[in-house]
Amino acid sequence: MSANGVDVLGLVSQAQSVNAPYSMFNNVRGQQINNYYNKDTEKERRELADWLTPLNFRQTQSNIYGNRREGTGDWVLDNEVFKEWQTGCAKTMWCPGIPGTGKTVLASYIINFLTEKYNTPDVAVAYIYCNYKEQSTQTVYDLVASLLKQLVQDHSSTFTRVASQYQSYRQQGYRPTIQQVHNTLMSEIKQFQQVFVVVDALDEITESDNKRYDLLNKLRSLGCSLLVTSREMDSIRKALRNVPYMHIRAHDDDIRRYIEGRILPGTLLYELINGDPPLREEIIECIIKRAGGM
Incomplete structure (x- = not known):
C-alpha cells in the first residue's frame, strides 16, 4: 500500500521496530512496579494482622x-x-x-x-x-x-x-x-x-x-x-x-480408618500380628464393638 509513492506499511513497520524496545521496557518496568507494590501490600497486611493479635x-x-x-x-x-x-x-x-x-x-x-x-x-x-x-x-x-x-x-x-x-x-x-x-x-x-x-x-x-x-x-x-x-x-x-x-460420637467407619492406619506394614502392631489379615480384622472389629459409639 502506498500514498503518493510512499510505502506507508513500510514506514509503520519501521516505526514499530524502533518503538518495540521502549514498549518492552515499559511493560517490564510496569511489572516490576506492580511486584514491588504487591510485596509492600502483603508486608503491610502481615503487619496489620500480627498487630491485631499474635x-x-x-x-x-x-x-x-x-x-x-x-x-x-x-x-x-x-x-x-x-x-x-x-x-x-x-x-x-x-x-x-x-x-x-x-x-x-x-x-x-x-x-x-x-x-x-x-x-x-x-x-x-x-x-x-x-x-x-x-x-x-x-x-x-x-x-x-x-x-x-x-x-x-x-x-x-x-x-x-x-x-x-x-x-x-x-x-x-x-x-x-x-x-x-x-x-x-x-x-x-x-x-x-x-x-x-x-x-x-x-x-x-x-x-x-x-x-x-x-x-x-x-x-x-x-x-x-x-x-x-x-x-x-x-x-x-x-x-x-x-x-x-x-452429638459427636466415634463413628464405626472413623474408628476403622484410624485402626487401619495404626496396623500398616512397618508398624509395631503389624509386626506383632505378623501381618495376619484375619487377626487384623478381628482386632479392628473388637475395638469398634468396645467403642460402641462412645
Whole structure:
C-alpha cells in the first residue's frame, strides 16, 4: 500500500521496530512496579494482622487436618442438622461430645470443607481452637481479634478498610478496645453474603470471670453462622439452650480408618500380628464393638 509513492506499511513497520524496545521496557518496568507494590501490600497486611493479635490458628488447622485419616468425618455432610446450619437456616449449632470422640478432628474437617466449598469473595470462613494450656494468651480480646485477623488475611477488601480505620491507632502506638474490635468485626461480617465461624473446644475456655460466657455472647452477636464443639457441660447446654445440636460420637467407619492406619506394614502392631489379615480384622472389629459409639 502506498500514498503518493510512499510505502506507508513500510514506514509503520519501521516505526514499530524502533518503538518495540521502549514498549518492552515499559511493560517490564510496569511489572516490576506492580511486584514491588504487591510485596509492600502483603508486608503491610502481615503487619496489620500480627498487630491485631499474635494468635495464629492457621497453623493449628494445618497440623490437625494434616494428621486426619482420609475419609474421617465424611458422615457429617449427610447430617440434617449440619445441612440446615450450612445453608443458613440455623445461625448457631452446637456439637457436644465426650472426650476422645474426635471433636477437634471433626472441626478441622468442617473448616476445610467450608473453605474449599465456599472459596468465593462474598463468603468468609474463620475459626478458633480453644486450648486450656494457652489461656494466658487466649483472652477474649485476642480470640475475637483473631477472627478479624483471618478476614484481613483472606480478603483484600477487609484489609483495605481495616488498615484505614486503624491507621491512627497504629501510628500512635495504642490498641483499640475489645468493643471497638468487636464492632469492626461485626461491620466487616455485614460486607459478606455469609460468614462461617467454627469454635472448637469451647469448654477449654475457663468459666472464671465469666470469660466463656462473655466470649460466647460476643460471638453470637456477630450475626454469623456459628458452630461450636465442646464437651457436654450443663453450663454450655444452658447457654446454648434452644440451639440445634449434633452429638459427636466415634463413628464405626472413623474408628476403622484410624485402626487401619495404626496396623500398616512397618508398624509395631503389624509386626506383632505378623501381618495376619484375619487377626487384623478381628482386632479392628473388637475395638469398634468396645467403642460402641462412645
